[in-house]
Amino acid sequence: MAPFSFWRAGRFDLALGEPLVMGIVNVTPDSFSDGGRHDTAEAAISHARQLLDEGAQILDIGGESTRPGAQPVSPQQEWERVAPVVRELVQWRVPLSVDTRRTEVMARALDAGADIINDVQALQAPGALDLLVGHDRVGVCLMHMRGEPTSMQQQTHYETDVVQEVRAWLARRVQVVRAAGVAPERMVLDPGIGFAKTAEHNLALLRRQTELLSIGLPLLVGWSRKSTLGVITGRPAHQRQAASLAAALLAAQAGASVLRVHDVAATVDALSVWRATVHGKPSQQGRQ
Numbered sequence: 001m002a003p004f005s006f007w008r009a010g011r012f013d014l015a016l017g018e019p020l021v022m023g024i025v026n027v028t029p030d031s032f033s034d035g036g037r038h039d040t041a042e043a044a045i046s047h048a049r050q051l052l053d054e055g056a057q058i059l060d061i062g063g064e065s066t067r068p069g070a071q072p073v074s075p076q077q078e079w080e081r082v083a084p085v086v087r088e089l090v091q092w093r094v095p096l097s098v099d100t101r102r103t104e105v106m107a108r109a110l111d112a113g114a115d116i117i118n119d120v121q122a123l124q125a126p127g128a129l130d131l132l133v134g135h136d137r138v139g140v141c142l143m144h145m146r147g148e149p150t151s152m153q154q155q156t157h158y159e160t161d162v163v164q165e166v167r168a169w170l171a172r173r174v175q176v177v178r179a180a181g182v183a184p185e186r187m188v189l190d191p192g193i194g195f196a197k198t199a200e201h202n203l204a205l206l207r208r209q210t211e212l213l214s215i216g217l218p219l220l221v222g223w224s225r226k227s228t229l230g231v232i233t234g235r236p237a238h239q240r241q242a243a244s245l246a247a248a249l250l251a252a253q254a255g256a257s258v259l260r261v262h263d264v265a266a267t268v269d270a271l272s273v274w275r276a277t278v279h280g281k282p283s284q285q286g287r288q
Helices: 041-054 075-092 103-112 128-133 162-180 199-207 209-215 227-233 241-253 264-279
Strands: 006-009 012-015 020-026 058-062 096-099 116-119 139-143 187-190 258-261
Touching: 006 139, 020 041, 020 264, 041 058, 041 075, 041 264, 058 075, 058 116, 075 096, 075 103, 096 103, 103 116, 103 128, 128 162, 139 162, 162 187, 162 199, 162 209, 199 209, 199 227, 199 241, 227 241, 241 258, 241 264, 258 264
Parallel strands: 020 058, 020 258, 058 096, 096 116, 116 139, 139 187
Antiparallel strands: 006 012
């Protein structure tokens, strides 16, 4: 059961009784799994429409790759990539998330009407927290990460236990964000699978994911096509759909409220089977 019954996300209060599917729209030339496929506004908007048709309940738009070793882009370049996509999609009456760690991009996205800020650095950039305090209905995802994308995989040493340390870090960050004035119903937490973590760390976070729920906030989990799945299966990113589905279902079973995925249709179908099994009867809550 989700710690909260809903996630306040801008124009929407999203019910968390069952896992929500967040579809990924990367408007970048260098994302680890689909870089360059949707790096024009037209292609990204078309892909977003496809994801909605497949059953996505939230769309997550990103203009900067944060894969390990990715080189940063300027805030201006990042915003130029996502701006036409955000401006179009905000008219669709679908919860719209912008995946950014830059305060300037956050501000522009919120001015354009975005509902959620998905920040891999958990509002640590100068001015980011104050900005979110000033938008009192906007949802936020706080993710655990160390360092920068260029260096994070050199920061994979944990003193005691990765799950305990990630949990403690997220709990401290929640305290800071709440103290600043962001209501808890606006927040979800992401353990940051693949961010400054080894394959063993990532698997421990999945195996013991329920321990993170003790913080008292919903979890957003992104296993889709991650390199740990490649370590396990030996498959390249574009061939990790089955592995991604397995990880998504395990995350859902362990209490994740939001699943951030590339393969929306397959994830929706897998969740439909899981839901029917849990509830003891088939239901048609997937694609329309």
